[in-house]
Amino acid sequence: MDSGMGKPGSPADRKGSLVFSRKVGENCRHIAVELSEATAPSAPGQFFLVREWGVFDPLLGRPLASTVSGNCRLEFLFQVTGRGTSRLASLTPGAALELRGPCGNGFPAPVGEKLLLVAGTLGIAPFLGAVSALGEKVDVTAVLGVPGRGWEPFTEWCEDKIPGIRLNSDDGSLGRRGDPVEDSLTLVGPGRELWGCGPEAMLRELGRAYEKGCEKVLVSLERRMGCGIGGCLSCSITTPSGMKRVCVDGPVFDWREVFGEPLRN
Amino acid sequence: MSPFGTSLRTEVGGVDLDTPVIVASGVWPMDPALWPEGSLDGVGAVCSKGLTLKPRDGNPGCRIVETYSGVLNSIGLQNSGVDHFVAQELSAFSFAGRPIIVNIAFETLDDLVETVEVLKGSALKISALELNVSCPNVTRGGMTWGIHPESLESAVTAARRAWNGILWVKLSPQAPSVGEFAELSQGCGAEAVVVGNTWLGMAIDNERERPFFENVFAGLSGPAVFPLALRAVWEAAGAVEIPVIGCGGISRPQDALSMILAGASAVEVGTALFVDSRLPASICRELERHLREKGLSSVGDLVGRARR
Ligand SMILES: Cc1cc2nc3c(=O)[nH]c(=O)nc-3n(C[C@H](O)[C@H](O)[C@H](O)COP(=O)(O)OP(=O)(O)OC[C@H]3O[C@@H](n4cnc5c(N)ncnc54)[C@H](O)[C@@H]3O)c2cc1C
Ligand SMILES: Cc1cc2nc3c(=O)[nH]c(=O)nc-3n(C[C@H](O)[C@H](O)[C@H](O)COP(=O)(O)O)c2cc1C
Ligand code: FES
Numbered sequence: 001m002d003s004g005m006g007k008p009g010s011p012a013d014r015k016g017s018l019v020f021s022r023k024v025g026e027n028c029r030h031i032a033v034e035l036s037e038a039t040a041p042s043a044p045g046q047f048f049l050v051r052e053w054g055v056f057d058p059l060l061g062r063p064l065a066s067t068v069s070g071n072c073r074l075e076f077l078f079q080v081t082g083r084g085t086s087r088l089a090s091l092t093p094g095a096a097l098e099l100r101g102p103c104g105n106g107f108p109a110p111v112g113e114k115l116l117l118v119a120g121t122l123g124i125a126p127f128l129g130a131v132s133a134l135g136e137k138v139d140v141t142a143v144l145g146v147p148g149r150g151w152e153p154f155t156e157w158c159e160d161k162i163p164g165i166r167l168n169s170d171d172g173s174l175g176r177r178g179d180p181v182e183d184s185l186t187l188v189g190p191g192r193e194l195w196g197c198g199p200e201a202m203l204r205e206l207g208r209a210y211e212k213g214c215e216k217v218l219v220s221l222e223r224r225m226g227c228g229i230g231g232c233l234s235c236s237i238t239t240p241s242g243m244k245r246v247c248v249d250g251p252v253f254d255w256r257e258v259f260g261e262p263l264r265n
Numbered sequence: 266m267s268p269f270g271t272s273l274r275t276e277v278g279g280v281d282l283d284t285p286v287i288v289a290s291g292v293w294p295m296d297p298a299l300w301p302e303g304s305l306d307g308v309g310a311v312c313s314k315g316l317t318l319k320p321r322d323g324n325p326g327c328r329i330v331e332t333y334s335g336v337l338n339s340i341g342l343q344n345s346g347v348d349h350f351v352a353q354e355l356s357a358f359s360f361a362g363r364p365i366i367v368n369i370a371f372e373t374l375d376d377l378v379e380t381v382e383v384l385k386g387s388a389l390k391i392s393a394l395e396l397n398v399s400c401p402n403v404t405r406g407g408m409t410w411g412i413h414p415e416s417l418e419s420a421v422t423a424a425r426r427a428w429n430g431i432l433w434v435k436l437s438p439q440a441p442s443v444g445e446f447a448e449l450s451q452g453c454g455a456e457a458v459v460v461g462n463t464w465l466g467m468a469i470d471n472e473r474e475r476p477f478f479e480n481v482f483a484g485l486s487g488p489a490v491f492p493l494a495l496r497a498v499w500e501a502a503g504a505v506e507i508p509v510i511g512c513g514g515i516s517r518p519q520d521a522l523s524m525i526l527a528g529a530s531a532v533e534v535g536t537a538l539f540v541d542s543r544l545p546a547s548i549c550r551e552l553e554r555h556l557r558e559k560g561l562s563s564v565g566d567l568v569g570r571a572r573r
Contacts, residue, residue, distance in 0.1 A: 059336065
């Protein structure tokens, strides 16, 4: 299958202009950016460092997964958590942005025909593009976990983008009560590949899928970043196979590469 | 070939540069295949990341924090060791087609000399050695080499004896007097001084009520430190005959010009590349523009013009 997925395109710095910025619930934003020049196409899981153009405070670009990527148009879905993302959320259409990307290795095209996507809240972002990129060729099931009440606008937005997405919430107010890992474990089995994105504790738990005969588990990790291109070693992680840089060796890794060998029954 | 004119060519501390803009140590990949498109334009030379005798995993925990207009880093000199650098990384690094400045860090003088010996065995050209004296001297209880005159003197002298090539000393801004320490480096045989490295700072994680970094202190860089670095360059340039290379906070083309007017013969850019990989090219355009405006023919004519 040649969907071009997972292949790293060379990152470039681009100026962009904000096309729209829509609120998705209280704390999240869906934005679209028109680039001055095309970038390499990005695969699900690849990301961009996004910042307001020409501003030194906040300084660093914030790593965000591109949810939709065309030649000159990118979309992102992000949660407002601090200075950089609040600044991005305050921008109005026409505002100038600076973007570096596409960075890192995304999810490679799935080997099998059945794919399970497991996301914790904003971890859904890299999967939004995957679902459309994979189209009819692969049978995709998406599982989402959110804390609960207050996240309806977000889950409704996700349901609109990924019809049939399975909802889980900690308090049971939205979809099933429970966490997305437990839900996904009821679905995995031989021949199913699993991709995860969300809090690290959740990603670690996904290793249990191996016990159920799942052969391939891929996870997208997050670390604070400086350069985004493998130079500053801000994003290094210790793995059983040595030091790895999340920005260029990842962010998508084979579960075993970062967490070691899973326990098998 | 540099897209910039011959007016930007310069010789700095024994290294011929097409432009006076150098990529600082530790911020950019050594493999040019990872460089963003167009980011080599305007680059006159590149520094390697800080190399040590033995491989180092670097510091545990969080390694970078954004501050107001700056970043604090605590990478802890993660590198694969000088042997691996010479055997593997240097050849890819050389594809950049720019003079290579090898930055080294050391815990003891024996480490320093052994590291230099390995570098001497390299078949590929190393244009200069950049001695990072902001690392801890373990024989003096971990005190930074570059903040004590005898310590600095012993390191530069040892490096000078061991290395026949060009030697640059990258001073620590924590030195009590940048001018005196630059002079000391000159006296020990350095061909140039780089002024300077990161400024020690720290951050507290208020939620956890603990220092943010495992090592407590971390190095501050980026736009926030520019006025401090500019002052240090001014002091150093007033104290020595050898060239001073300005480094610290250069984030806009105008900053590089200011550094040169203050007395720097070349500049190094670091943190600003995190946000603008085309800064070296923009700096070159600004220098060319300024030369034309002032009717000058070469970047050398700009060095120290603000001191007249
Ligand atoms: C590869 C990758 C893809 C990501 N994709 C998305 C996405 O699509 N949508 C989304 O909402 N979030 C995403 N994140 C997380 C997002 O980058 C952080 O939430 C964001 O950087 C926080 O910035 P702030 O200004 O809100 O917080 P601040 O606290 O102001 O940030 C201060 C510094 O910490 C860094 N930082 C803080 N939290 C994180 C974190 N979790 N991960 C990385 N750096 C952090 C910031 O980048 C910044 O340098 C992604 C992270 C990575 C590494
Ligand atoms: C992430 C990071 C890693 C660095 N690593 C090194 C290093 O290995 N050796 C060194 O001499 N300086 C190192 N530095 C310091 C820079 O080379 C530079 O001197 C300093 O950051 C000030 O310049 P700037 O404000 O332009 O970044 C590092 C800086 C950063 C931000
Ligand atoms: S962010 Fe610089 S190496 Fe990953």
